[in-house]
Amino acid sequence: MISVGIIEDIKDLRDPLFEFISSRDEFLCNIAVESVEDFLEEVSKSDVPMDVILLDIGLPGISGLSAIKLIKDKLPDVSIIMLTVFDDSDKIFAAIQAGAVGYLVKNTPLDQIKQSILDTYNGGTSLSPEIARKVLEFFDKTKRNIESPLTEKEKQIVAGMVDGQSFKMIAANLGNTLDTIKSHAKNIYKKLQVNSKAEVIAKSFRGEI
Amino acid sequence: MISVGIIEDIKDLRDPLFEFISSRDEFLCNIAVESVEDFLEEVSKSDVPMDVILLDIGLPGISGLSAIKLIKDKLPDVSIIMLTVFDDSDKIFAAIQAGAVGYLVKNTPLDQIKQSILDTYNGGTSLSPEIARKVLEFFDKTKRNIESPLTEKEKQIVAGMVDGQSFKMIAANLGNTLDTIKSHAKNIYKKLQVNSKAEVIAKSFRGEI
DNA sequence: AACTGTATCCCCCAAAGGTGGGATTGTGAA
DNA sequence: TTCACAATCCCACCTTTGGGGGATACAGTT
Numbered sequence: 001m002i003s004v005g006i007i008e009d010i011k012d013l014r015d016p017l018f019e020f021i022s023s024r025d026e027f028l029c030n031i032a033v034e035s036v037e038d039f040l041e042e043v044s045k046s047d048v049p050m051d052v053i054l055l056d057i058g059l060p061g062i063s064g065l066s067a068i069k070l071i072k073d074k075l076p077d078v079s080i081i082m083l084t085v086f087d088d089s090d091k092i093f094a095a096i097q098a099g100a101v102g103y104l105v106k107n108t109p110l111d112q113i114k115q116s117i118l119d120t121y122n123g124g125t126s127l128s129p130e131i132a133r134k135v136l137e138f139f140d141k142t143k144r145n146i147e148s149p150l151t152e153k154e155k156q157i158v159a160g161m162v163d164g165q166s167f168k169m170i171a172a173n174l175g176n177t178l179d180t181i182k183s184h185a186k187n188i189y190k191k192l193q194v195n196s197k198a199e200v201i202a203k204s205f206r207g208e209i
Numbered sequence: 210m211i212s213v214g215i216i217e218d219i220k221d222l223r224d225p226l227f228e229f230i231s232s233r234d235e236f237l238c239n240i241a242v243e244s245v246e247d248f249l250e251e252v253s254k255s256d257v258p259m260d261v262i263l264l265d266i267g268l269p270g271i272s273g274l275s276a277i278k279l280i281k282d283k284l285p286d287v288s289i290i291m292l293t294v295f296d297d298s299d300k301i302f303a304a305i306q307a308g309a310v311g312y313l314v315k316n317t318p319l320d321q322i323k324q325s326i327l328d329t330y331n332g333g334t335s336l337s338p339e340i341a342r343k344v345l346e347f348f349d350k351t352k353r354n355i356e357s358p359l360t361e362k363e364k365q366i367v368a369g370m371v372d373g374q375s376f377k378m379i380a381a382n383l384g385n386t387l388d389t390i391k392s393h394a395k396n397i398y399k400k401l402q403v404n405s406k407a408e409v410i411a412k413s414f415r416g417e418i
Numbered sequence: 419a420a421c422t423g424t425a426t427c428c429c430c431c432a433a434a435g436g437t438g439g440g441a442t443t444g445t446g447a448a
Numbered sequence: 449t450t451c452a453c454a455a456t457c458c459c460a461c462c463t464t465t466g467g468g469g470g471a472t473a474c475a476g477t478t
Binding site: 375376377387391394395398404405406 | 463464465466467468
């Protein structure tokens with residue numbers, strides 16, 4: 001019997017999933033909650049077994065992405081399958097890196113969801129060709145030049161950010177004024193479509209720059 | 210037009226493949242040889258284009274496995290698909306690590322081979338669930354769990370930081386005031402011996418938390 | 419009972435970061 | 449030759465962070 005957990009904020013998706021999984025002899029759905037917070041609370045107070053978790057990638061509050069670490073911290077042996085609305089390969093790849101082992105688009109037929117849970121429980125995983133390729137490219141050090149929209153100068157500044165340096169320090173290291181670095185930072189944010197240093201650092205570590 | 214190369218020692222497999230690929234408008238089979246040695250010689254003397262290579266994993270002489278490095282050395286941008294007789298996951302995983310992006314069992318229908326070449330050329334890849342899982346386990350940081358000095362609450366706040374959220378957003382998501390989050394952040398910084406959000410994010414991505 | 423740590427909040431202030439302009443110079447492509 | 453863009457700086461304004469206090473409450477340890 002495979003213990004399955006569901007974390008999905010939309011009731012209209014969560015309930016049918018719960019019904020379906022509960023109705024099957026091979027599955028047991030111990031937990032079906034709307035947030036990561038609720039999930040962590042549930043597993044904390046009662047010592048429920050947990051084999052596979054279906055986790056919405058785009059939850060409000062603690063996002064599904066950051067939840068992976070939190071969950072695996074508590075349940076290191078659980079297999080996490082992400083639920084996504086669209087086939088957002090960047091987010092899915094980030095989830096894979098964080099420790100998820102698969103993903104399902106939300107309108108997947110119930111029968112195939114069943115199969116995915118079984119596959120996952122039996123040590124397999126199902127990835128789309130694009131995601132799998134991204135994962136493989138991560139391995140292939142020979143071809144790690146993802147063409148970045150950033151200029152050399154901008155890359156140097158990003159490197160400083162990733163180092164944990166303040167703009168003042170970066171300016172000093174590169175021999176520029178603070179305003180120059182701030183100006184470059186503005187351009188970097190625009191190019192990467194973010195609006196904080198923190199997001200740039202995160203993107204960089206995910207290999208998205 | 211996709212340039213395809215074939216390296217396969219068994220004539221009865223190589224010739225039909227060559228026929229099939231040559232007969233298709235979208236493909237061009239420049240090279241169909243029986244050994245890695247022959248292949249390297251061919252590409253050295255003439256400057257043929259090469260997009261995708263079908264490479265037998267169990268060749269006599271230079272094995273397909275060790276050939277991957279040699280080929281990628283000469284043609285860094287080529288995509289290599291391994292041809293195998295059996296579904297030998299250890300060998301395939303080794304090939305993936307060496308830089309191959311996919312594999313095909315030799316009795317695969319020609320039509321599916323066509324599709325795999327197209328997928329591969331378009332930046333995809335097709336892996337079996339077992340292989341994919343093996344690859345994922347290779348970089349699951351959560352499995353090597355470093356004991357963190359942080360409390361549950363603090364970890365949640367770190368997760369928010371890594372998500373690129375401001376303290377204000379984290380406070381809203383966790384149902385606290387801004388000051389509470391700031392207070393926790395101070396403690397986190399003290400424990401981790403850092404003094405900025407940026408450093409916490411970097412540490413987290415390095416798996417140091 | 420005293421102590422330690424966690425979680426929750428409050429205040430203040432200074433430093434750092436983000437946003438909106440604007441200016442100049444140079445380079446290389448249309 | 450325009451035009452775009454990179455790199456350099458400047459100013460002003462506002463928000464966010466970081467550090468320094470402190471308070472209360474509750475848990476578990478010694």
